[in-house]
Amino acid sequence: MKQTSILKYALALLPLLGSLYAIADAPKPEQVIKWRQSTFQTVAWETGRIKASLDGQFNKDEVSKAAAAISAIANSGLSGLFAPGSDTGKGFHDTSISADAFSNTPHLAELAGNFAKEAAELNRIAAAGDQSGIKDQFGRLTKTCKACHDDFKRKD
Amino acid sequence: MKQTSILKYALALLPLLGSLYAIADAPKPEQVIKWRQSTFQTVAWETGRIKASLDGQFNKDEVSKAAAAISAIANSGLSGLFAPGSDTGKGFHDTSISADAFSNTPHLAELAGNFAKEAAELNRIAAAGDQSGIKDQFGRLTKTCKACHDDFKRKD
Numbered sequence: 287m288k289q290t291s292i293l294k295y296a297l298a299l300l301p302l303l304g305s306l307y308a309i310a311d312a313p314k315p316e317q318v319i320k321w322r323q324s325t326f327q328t329v330a331w332e333t334g335r336i337k338a339s340l341d342g343q344f345n346k347d348e349v350s351k352a353a354a355a356i357s358a359i360a361n362s363g364l365s366g367l368f369a370p371g372s373d374t375g376k377g378f379h380d381t382s383i384s385a386d387a388f389s390n391t392p393h394l395a396e397l398a399g400n401f402a403k404e405a406a407e408l409n410r411i412a413a414a415g416d417q418s419g420i421k422d423q424f425g426r427l428t429k430t431c432k433a434c435h436d437d438f439k440r441k442d
Numbered sequence: 443m444k445q446t447s448i449l450k451y452a453l454a455l456l457p458l459l460g461s462l463y464a465i466a467d468a469p470k471p472e473q474v475i476k477w478r479q480s481t482f483q484t485v486a487w488e489t490g491r492i493k494a495s496l497d498g499q500f501n502k503d504e505v506s507k508a509a510a511a512i513s514a515i516a517n518s519g520l521s522g523l524f525a526p527g528s529d530t531g532k533g534f535h536d537t538s539i540s541a542d543a544f545s546n547t548p549h550l551a552e553l554a555g556n557f558a559k560e561a562a563e564l565n566r567i568a569a570a571g572d573q574s575g576i577k578d579q580f581g582r583l584t585k586t587c588k589a590c591h592d593d594f595k596r597k598d
Binding site: 311313320321323324325327328330331332334335342347348351352354355357358359361363366367378379 | 467469476477479480481483484486487488490491498503504507508510511513514515517518519522523534535
C-alpha cells in the first residue's frame, strides 16, 4: 500500500475518531438525569418565589430576579438535558420522564419552545413591575410547565 | 376588661401572629436543601458547557446562553437557599454545608457577591464572543466557586 493511500484511509477515519471521542467524552446518563432534575427543581424554586410574592406581600425585586433566572434557564438550550440514553435510570432519584420525550422529539422541542417564549415574556413584564400583568403572564408560563408534565412525565 | 383594652391586646399580638404565619408558611429545611443542591448543580451544568466549549470546539451561542443562565441565577438573590434550619439534614443527599455559613453570614454574603459580580461580567464578555477574554473571565468566575467551597463546604 502506498503512503498516499494510507494517508487517505487515515483521513477518512478522522470523522469516526471524532465521533468516538465525543461519545467517550459525553456525560454519563445518570449525570444528565441529575442535571435535568436539578434544572427543573431550580425552576420550581424560582417559580415558587414568584407565586409566594403574588399570593402574599408583593416584592417587585424578588419577582423580577426570579423571572430573569427562569427566562435565562429556559432559553439556555435545554436539549442537552434530554441526551440519548437518559430516558431511564437514576439521577438524584429515578427519572420520571416518559419514553415519548425521546421518540417524539419535535413535540418536546415545541413545548420547550413555548416554555422559553412565555418565560422571556414574563421576564419582560416583571421588569416593568405591573402586578396584574405579571399574574396573567405567570399563569401562561405555568401552563407551559403543565403541558410538558402532562405529555412527558410518567404518571406511575 | 374594657373592650378597648381587649382591642389593644389583640392589636399588640398581630405582629406575633404574622411571624407565626411566616414560620408555618416557610419551606421545610429538607426542601431548602434540595433547592440549594439543585441550584448549584444547575450552575455546575452550565459551567461545564462553557468549559467543554473552551476545551474543545468553541461555540459562541452555547457559551453566551450558559453564561446568561449562570449570571441570572447568581444574581437572583440566593440568601433564601441558606435559610435558618437548613444547616443540617438531607435534600437530595446529606448537605455538605459547613456550620460557618450560618454563623459567619457576612463572609457568605461577601463570597456570594463576588460570585454574582464575576458571573455578570462573564455574561457581558460572552455576549461579545471573544474567546480569550471569555477564558480569562471564566477563570475568575470559577475562583469564586472554589472560594466558597473552601470556606463553606465540609471536607468530611
